[in-house]
Amino acid sequence: MSPSLLLSQYLENSGGIAIVDGGLATELERHGADLNDPLWSAKCLLTSPHLVRQVHLDYLEAGADIIISASYQATIQGFRAKGLSQEESEALLRKSVDIACEARDLYYKNCGKASAEGLEARHDSKILKSRPILVAASVGSYGAYLADGSEYSGNYGDTVTLDYLKDFHRRRVQVLAESGADLIAFETIPNKVEAQAYAELLNEENIKIPAWFTFSSKDGENVVSGDSLLECASIAEASKKVVAVGINCTPPRFIEGLILLIKKVATKPIIIYPNSGETYDPIVKNWVQNTGVQDEDFVSYVKNWQKAGASLFGGCCRTTPKTINGIYRTLSEHSVSLR
Numbered sequence: 001m002s003p004s005l006l007l008s009q010y011l012e013n014s015g016g017i018a019i020v021d022g023g024l025a026t027e028l029e030r031h032g033a034d035l036n037d038p039l040w041s042a043k044c045l046l047t048s049p050h051l052v053r054q055v056h057l058d059y060l061e062a063g064a065d066i067i068i069s070a071s072y073q074a075t076i077q078g079f080r081a082k083g084l085s086q087e088e089s090e091a092l093l094r095k096s097v098d099i100a101c102e103a104r105d106l107y108y109k110n111c112g113k114a115s116a117e118g119l120e121a122r123h124d125s126k127i128l129k130s131r132p133i134l135v136a137a138s139v140g141s142y143g144a145y146l147a148d149g150s151e152y153s154g155n156y157g158d159t160v161t162l163d164y165l166k167d168f169h170r171r172r173v174q175v176l177a178e179s180g181a182d183l184i185a186f187e188t189i190p191n192k193v194e195a196q197a198y199a200e201l202l203n204e205e206n207i208k209i210p211a212w213f214t215f216s217s218k219d220g221e222n223v224v225s226g227d228s229l230l231e232c233a234s235i236a237e238a239s240k241k242v243v244a245v246g247i248n249c250t251p252p253r254f255i256e257g258l259i260l261l262i263k264k265v266a267t268k269p270i271i272i273y274p275n276s277g278e279t280y281d282p283i284v285k286n287w288v289q290n291t292g293v294q295d296e297d298f299v300s301y302v303k304n305w306q307k308a309g310a311s312l313f314g315g316c317c318r319t320t321p322k323t324i325n326g327i328y329r330t331l332s333e334h335s336v337s338l339r
């Protein structure tokens with residue numbers, strides 16, 4: 001299938017809606033993983049691949065149609081700094097996608113078993129419904145690799161130019177594009193220059209799988225660096241390789257307004273996967289308790305996001321399989337064609 005058609009046909013077959021998974025890193029943490037490391041969730045590729053696979057599986061059983069690999073903070077530069085070789089680093093990137101694909105295979109197997117046993121699609125409150133599942137390879141920003149908070153400021157200083165960013169991301173994007181993933185998720189993009197770098201890389205490297213671009217915002221108007229969301233979304237809209245554009249890791253209260261802004265410049269499907277709304281303190285490297293929204297509140301926003309024009313819905317940091325299951329139930333209640 002032509003890469004640019006992958007997502008539009010997917011959405012056509014699913015009644016115009018798809019569900020993305022929830023927070024991966026924070027869910028690994030909730031299961032006891034210690035991510036206090038420059039590699040963050042990518043550390044689990046080395047220490048606990050089984051847990052990563054289990055969390056992917058939990059999201060599928062909660063109703064997710066698209067799962068995002070644990071490569072968000074997995075970079076060749078970050079692995080090399082830990083003493084791994086170039087080959088080992090590239091193998092770990094591939095492994096992040098392999099683990100997600102394994103979870104998908106396991107899920108299909110479980111769906112087959114459930115239907116052979118004549119069980120309902122909903123078994124033990126798990127969604128065991130055979131449907132096409134996509135694996136997205138995550139690419140986090142240069143700021144995420146730095147692990148110094150600049151992921152949330154988008155402020156890289158003058159020395160970090162467009163070319164610098166392209167070279168920083170080049171090999172990782174090449175490896176992930178050949179890893180067997182269905183698409184690349186460029187997530188939590190903090191500024192315009194990084195979006196431009198991704199768009200140019202996709203062309204220069206003739207990347208064969210499609211991508212989505214999601215930006216994050218902390219004021220409900222611009223991306224975190226202060227760059228214009230309209231300009232950032234326009235870069236995604238202009239790229240033939242980008243099949244969806246939207247917002248991730250941003251408080252739910254901002255999402256509806258941000259969708260309406262993106263719609264001013266984008267005709268592509270809009271993807272949103274907000275965080276729980278809790279604030280993250282980059283100094284103590286922890287989430288500030290009780291600053292977010294409860295699952296029920298998160299889910300009560302979903303219909304408005306759909307009305308505003310989004311087609312792909314999920315959650316980011318501190319959302320859980322329960323959040324995703326809430327989204328699944330809300331959207332299936334209102335969509336006959338879907339489920």
Ligand SMILES: [Zn+2]
Nearest residue numbers: 249275316317
């Ligand atoms: Zn997040």
